[in-house]
Amino acid sequence: MAVEYRCCEASFFIHIGIIVLLVLFAGLMSGLTLGLMSLSLVDLEVLAKSGTPQDRKHAAKILPVVKKQHLLLCTLLICNAASMEALPIFLDSLVTAWGAILISVTLILLFGEIIPQSVCSRYGLAIGAAVAPVVRVLVWICFPVAYPISKLLDLLLGDGHEALFRRAExxxxxxxxxxxxxxxxxxxxxxxxxxxxxLELSEKKVRDAMTPLSKTFAIDINAKLDRKLMQEILDKGHSRVPVYYEEKTNIIGLILVKNLLSIHPDDEIPVKNVTIRKIPRVPGDMPLYDILNEFQKGHSHMAVVIKQSNLIQQTSNNVDDLRLDIDSQKTNEGSMKTTNPIRRWKSYPDSQNTYRSSSRGKKWSRDAEASVLQIHDAPLPKLNEDEEAIGIITMEDVIEELLQEEIYDETDVQEDQ
Structure with a gap:
């Protein structure tokens, strides 16, 4: 009788130990299902590259396990279901059937679901990294059953789970x-x-950031740089001033105010006798990122916005060499006469205005005279109605859209006071 009692007592404690292990194992599987599956690959890659030193170690351990998410999910659920199904079998030998069901449900609900999922939802990264070797072993054990199911899920649902955020998100x-x-x-x-x-700059067009032509200060090419005009230019405080011919909508170039320093107002030199630089012409629906990239090239920091709808920037994914194409023809004397001062940004494989990449920036190698408008005594052109200027855009306008704040220079501050 003593031996039989000792055997029963040993069997009782063995069953109790197995029940405890099953509950803990089920809780671990349930917690890992929530903790590991809630971590997307994008989150783990971010933590592995830019997280704290401890988070980097944890993410590096978890990444290989989580890469095949459907296989991991099937493995954890199979192990969890197996432990929960085995629990009533061992309880049935200790208590009655209804008692085994009641106790198993209580143990699984409290110690196998609520507590483990609460803990793993908060410390899922650390716990997942600690038990990653155990999960690897379980994946290999359950592989014959879990792999076919995971492949079926991949086929039905797809295997891509990278939750990338959209721009608005x-x-x-x-x-x-x-x-x-x-x-x-x-x-x-x-x-x-x-x-x-x-993030918003890619959705904005040139027309959203331009200064309307009615609010733009421009000078006539036939005007004289007398004291009144020079004072007006200085009062405006601009570094570049657009130049038009006959009508303000016919912007043909610009002058740099610094080039006027050597001119005496009493000489009343005509505007057309000073250096007039060519100015790019862009459509109103051109993206701001595109014109910002062109401003960075150094061709010009100011462009004319026209209402022509078919003026399109021709780009290529891997074309680095860009130049400004000016439609021109030679006069009888051999000089260059501008017939259409519309400047288009185009891509050329063999451009003279190319740049050299360096470790600290881009250096342009181009002829300075190429950006100067050659006027001489030739009659200036008139543009078609669909090529009329509607506004001016500068690099400062684009930077203001990027910063979402106005940039005030010294002149602006004086005017606001």
């Missing part, structure tokens, strides 16, 4: 990370504003 995410949102973010107001402006 990124903007909202950046706003929530600002310190003004009150959620513990560390981004300042200026940082969130600039990031949001950069």
């Amino acid at each position: 990124l903007k909202t995410l950046v706003t929530l990370h600002g310190n003004e949102a009150g959620k513990g973010g560390e981004l300042t107001h200026d940082e969130t504003t600039i990031i949001a402006g950069a």
Whole structure:
């Protein structure tokens, strides 16, 4: 009788130990299902590259396990289901059938679902990294059953689970990370504003940032640089002034104010006798990112916006050499006469105005005379109605759209006071 009692007692404790292990194992599988599957590959890659040193180690351990998400999901669910199904079998030998069901449901609900999922939802990264070797072993054990199911899920649902944010979602995410949102973010107001402006810049066109021609200061090419006009140019405070011919909608070039320093107002030199630089002409529906890239090339920091709808920038994915094409023809004397001063940004494989890439920037090698408008005594052209200027856009206008704030120079401050 003593031996039989000892055997029963040993069997009782063995069953209790197995029940405890099954509950803990089921809880671990349930917690890992929530903890690991809630971590997307994008989140893990971000943590592995730019997280804290501890998060980098954890993400590096978890990434190889989570890459095949459907296989991991099937493995965890199979192990969880197996442990929960085995639990009533061992409880049935200790208590009655209804007692085994009641106890198993209580244990699984409390210790196998609620507590593990609560803990893993908060510390899923650390727990997942700690048990990653165990999960690898379970994947190989359940591979004959889990792999076919995972392949079926890949076929039906697809195997891509990279949850990338759309542009609007990124903007909202950046706003929530600002310190003004009150959620513990560390981004300042200026940082969130600039990031949001950069995200919105691709949706904006030239017409959204241009200065209308009615508000633009421009001078007639036939005007004289007398004291009154020179004073007006200085009062405006611009570094570049557009030049038009006959009508303000016919912008043919620009002058640099610094080139007027050597001119005496009493000489009343005509505007057409000073250096007039060519000015690009762009359509109103041109994206701001495109014109910003062109401004960076150094051709010009000012462009004329025209209402022509068929003027399209021809781009290529991997074409780096761009130049400005000026339609021109030679006069009888051999000089160049501009017949159509519309400048188009085009791509050429063998351009003279190419740049050389360096480790610290781009250096342009081009003829300075190529950007000067050759007038001489030739009659200036008139543009078609569909090529009339409707506004002016400068690099400052694009930067203001990027910063989403006005940039005030010294002249602006004086006018506001």
